[in-house]
Amino acid sequence: MNELILELINQNKLTEARHELEDMNIVDIAQLFEEIDRHQLIKFFRILPKDIAADVFSYIPTELQAFIIESITDFEIKHIIDDLFFDDTVDLIEEMPAVVVKKVLKSTDEQMRKLINQFLNYPEDSAGSVMTIEFVDLKKEMTVKHALSHIRKTGIDKETINTCYVIDANRKLEGIVSIRRLILSNSDELVEDIMNTDIIYIHTYDDQEKIAMLFKKYDLLSMPVVDNEIRLVGIITVDDVVDIIDQENTEDIHKMAAMAPSEEEYLKTSVLTLAKNRIVWLLVLMISATITGNIISKFQNVLETVVILATYVPMLMNTGGNAGSQSSTMAIRGLALGEIAPRDFLMIVWKEFRVSILVGFVLASVNFLRILMFDKVSINIGIVVSASLFFTVAMAKVVGGLLPLMAQKLKLDPAIMASPLITTIVDAVSLTIYFTMSTMLLGL
Amino acid sequence: MNELILELINQNKLTEARHELEDMNIVDIAQLFEEIDRHQLIKFFRILPKDIAADVFSYIPTELQAFIIESITDFEIKHIIDDLFFDDTVDLIEEMPAVVVKKVLKSTDEQMRKLINQFLNYPEDSAGSVMTIEFVDLKKEMTVKHALSHIRKTGIDKETINTCYVIDANRKLEGIVSIRRLILSNSDELVEDIMNTDIIYIHTYDDQEKIAMLFKKYDLLSMPVVDNEIRLVGIITVDDVVDIIDQENTEDIHKMAAMAPSEEEYLKTSVLTLAKNRIVWLLVLMISATITGNIISKFQNVLETVVILATYVPMLMNTGGNAGSQSSTMAIRGLALGEIAPRDFLMIVWKEFRVSILVGFVLASVNFLRILMFDKVSINIGIVVSASLFFTVAMAKVVGGLLPLMAQKLKLDPAIMASPLITTIVDAVSLTIYFTMSTMLLGL
Numbered sequence: 001m002n003e004l005i006l007e008l009i010n011q012n013k014l015t016e017a018r019h020e021l022e023d024m025n026i027v028d029i030a031q032l033f034e035e036i037d038r039h040q041l042i043k044f045f046r047i048l049p050k051d052i053a054a055d056v057f058s059y060i061p062t063e064l065q066a067f068i069i070e071s072i073t074d075f076e077i078k079h080i081i082d083d084l085f086f087d088d089t090v091d092l093i094e095e096m097p098a099v100v101v102k103k104v105l106k107s108t109d110e111q112m113r114k115l116i117n118q119f120l121n122y123p124e125d126s127a128g129s130v131m132t133i134e135f136v137d138l139k140k141e142m143t144v145k146h147a148l149s150h151i152r153k154t155g156i157d158k159e160t161i162n163t164c165y166v167i168d169a170n171r172k173l174e175g176i177v178s179i180r181r182l183i184l185s186n187s188d189e190l191v192e193d194i195m196n197t198d199i200i201y202i203h204t205y206d207d208q209e210k211i212a213m214l215f216k217k218y219d220l221l222s223m224p225v226v227d228n229e230i231r232l233v234g235i236i237t238v239d240d241v242v243d244i245i246d247q248e249n250t251e252d253i254h255k256m257a258a259m260a261p262s263e264e265e266y267l268k269t270s271v272l273t274l275a276k277n278r279i280v281w282l283l284v285l286m287i288s289a290t291i292t293g294n295i296i297s298k299f300q301n302v303l304e305t306v307v308i309l310a311t312y313v314p315m316l317m318n319t320g321g322n323a324g325s326q327s328s329t330m331a332i333r334g335l336a337l338g339e340i341a342p343r344d345f346l347m348i349v350w351k352e353f354r355v356s357i358l359v360g361f362v363l364a365s366v367n368f369l370r371i372l373m374f375d376k377v378s379i380n381i382g383i384v385v386s387a388s389l390f391f392t393v394a395m396a397k398v399v400g401g402l403l404p405l406m407a408q409k410l411k412l413d414p415a416i417m418a419s420p421l422i423t424t425i426v427d428a429v430s431l432t433i434y435f436t437m438s439t440m441l442l443g444l
Numbered sequence: 445m446n447e448l449i450l451e452l453i454n455q456n457k458l459t460e461a462r463h464e465l466e467d468m469n470i471v472d473i474a475q476l477f478e479e480i481d482r483h484q485l486i487k488f489f490r491i492l493p494k495d496i497a498a499d500v501f502s503y504i505p506t507e508l509q510a511f512i513i514e515s516i517t518d519f520e521i522k523h524i525i526d527d528l529f530f531d532d533t534v535d536l537i538e539e540m541p542a543v544v545v546k547k548v549l550k551s552t553d554e555q556m557r558k559l560i561n562q563f564l565n566y567p568e569d570s571a572g573s574v575m576t577i578e579f580v581d582l583k584k585e586m587t588v589k590h591a592l593s594h595i596r597k598t599g600i601d602k603e604t605i606n607t608c609y610v611i612d613a614n615r616k617l618e619g620i621v622s623i624r625r626l627i628l629s630n631s632d633e634l635v636e637d638i639m640n641t642d643i644i645y646i647h648t649y650d651d652q653e654k655i656a657m658l659f660k661k662y663d664l665l666s667m668p669v670v671d672n673e674i675r676l677v678g679i680i681t682v683d684d685v686v687d688i689i690d691q692e693n694t695e696d697i698h699k700m701a702a703m704a705p706s707e708e709e710y711l712k713t714s715v716l717t718l719a720k721n722r723i724v725w726l727l728v729l730m731i732s733a734t735i736t737g738n739i740i741s742k743f744q745n746v747l748e749t750v751v752i753l754a755t756y757v758p759m760l761m762n763t764g765g766n767a768g769s770q771s772s773t774m775a776i777r778g779l780a781l782g783e784i785a786p787r788d789f790l791m792i793v794w795k796e797f798r799v800s801i802l803v804g805f806v807l808a809s810v811n812f813l814r815i816l817m818f819d820k821v822s823i824n825i826g827i828v829v830s831a832s833l834f835f836t837v838a839m840a841k842v843v844g845g846l847l848p849l850m851a852q853k854l855k856l857d858p859a860i861m862a863s864p865l866i867t868t869i870v871d872a873v874s875l876t877i878y879f880t881m882s883t884m885l886l887g888l
Binding site: 312 | 467468469471592595596599600604605606623624627628640641642644659660661662663664665682683685686687689690693694696697698700701702703709710711715716718719722723725726727729730731733734736737738740741744747748751752754755756757758759761762763765766767769770772773774775777778781783784788791792795798799802803806807810811814837863864867868871875
């Protein structure tokens, strides 16, 4: 299908190409723009049926959007902007180069420019910056019949009609009513009598993390956004929330790997930005790792006497680090999903402690047998290494389980207490355990 | 509000309590069940308005569901099961203890038991196991008016009426039409003329990862599930997809921390299961870390001559590991979100290489200065350590960026190429670099 359309465009058979586009999904059409040659792009854009052009446009990658806007007439731009949902227009303006933004703003009237400005002022990742303003509003005095005819008249330009919002003369939110409820009710019932007044809503300045949490908890399809006087200013729909969830997860995952979180796609991020996002934590962790080095140098005399002890350092450090980051990952993810809370402190210590005893015992035993069988060292060294391993694992799991909770309690992001930081802490403690036990048990 | 209701129930003022429940969100009512005393629980459940009892029930935690079913009459159970959406019934049966399942199945007829069995046979996390069967089906010969009256008649029991499915006499899927389209169309138009025939659907045996991917790509609210003959057997709604996305993310995050993924909540998972999920990878990584130990013992003579070299081992190992896991995390996440693909191989090598040069240079410089200023060692050792650090970071970033892509190419899960495994590989290579450079530059 795709090849056929590209072929038709190359041969300038535009009517046929246009015919093929009918009934294609707009997302798939938008994807064609990425495959087409630059010099054919505007030609292709112009054959899009007028009623889907704006929809398709909203799914095209930013750089191609900019290219299209730069190349088409002001009249065509106005047509697109009029048809775009308002949140897509705001996104467009946020991401375009200044010269393109100017061209876009020229096609909007005074009132819209004011509104755009207001939206651009909402903090990044706030409900205000995510919402859209195309929703269906009803009055509670309307009958179901009246409401449905109102929807028929105004619904075509709305982002969704599946949920409608009941507001009073001052735009204060009074209730919500689903299209399902409207359709299944008698036509002479009043909206007031069928609307739901227990409304889950969010304020313009609330963070998108809260939005995602509420959508998940209440299985919502859309949610009203209100200002301080509970006046309805916009709505958020579930398709945006799906993106928010992915974004929030990516942010957590990046932090857990000791990187500054970034919302941009990897391939689109510059080398310099990537380096900047990574260097700070690497520096911090590198400097803190010198503490571990200092511990080794403190025990230099032990090491000079039994150099073979050095060969077990990587195994001890890695196993401790891995054991700790398993626990911290469980805790961080549990906190992010709301499955655990700082008040579960004691339960988590107790659980991690028991897990660590089991895991530590198995690891230490396997390690002891391996040393006995394969390494030509005294049984005492086997005991020292395995006992250190056991205590390291126990300590790592408890520390790993607790630090994210403590971070949460201190209003820090638990995700920063992830593997790299846990590893650094665990390293220092485990080597202290190891060399202290060596000194004692080997009589050094 | 919650305290008030709990108070009223304690005082046995059930009519008042019931009155308070009206207009409360069912999710919030379900949450009350977790706060109420066990011996009050059935009393509370029985005052729920009949039309929301099943809905509330579907949001109660499994163990309380089991307790309720065990305590109420068969007649009451039948009432709940009749009102539950089919996918919730199947979930219930999957999670209940056998004795409870028996009680539930007693309240279902032959036909439903057959259907339940069929659903239980779908593989875990397949589209079949996630879908529900309560959807609105239309025929293409219907007029819009006829379709709407059909929806009015049957819609009350459907999970959603926002999207309706057009099927032929053999239940073959022919099109979809949104309630929006129906409402905005003229009442004498034919469904055939307004339905969308470019349908995004999924097969019963497809994995839920694919479901999430399609929902995200096409911003869907629901999706039809079909069998091999493209006959419609169920639908999946976006609220289930939100849960799937979280599940898939948790799975990836667990794998990235070297744990067997688990879908259960942390606090509800037994110590033994937690230990089992963690021990395998810890063992594998512990054994492979002995390779790093062997490298140290191979260079034992170097270490014996200049014991101070040992103090830089943790810093080198950690920084290399962190640098590598940053890159692998970016690659794993990029693959999971579909932002990068194995064919981007060369672009990623080139990008990671340039990032690593920048990052490595900064780290090595800071490290060199730190050694000169604070450590009482020869400048040669400073050079060896810093040069090793530079090469380690460069190697770690390229390896970290590439291994996830290679895993994907080999049809393995890229998430297993995460920090722990990368760290183990990077450790071995970095120590080899370090001791080789020491041997050469220090003339050992």
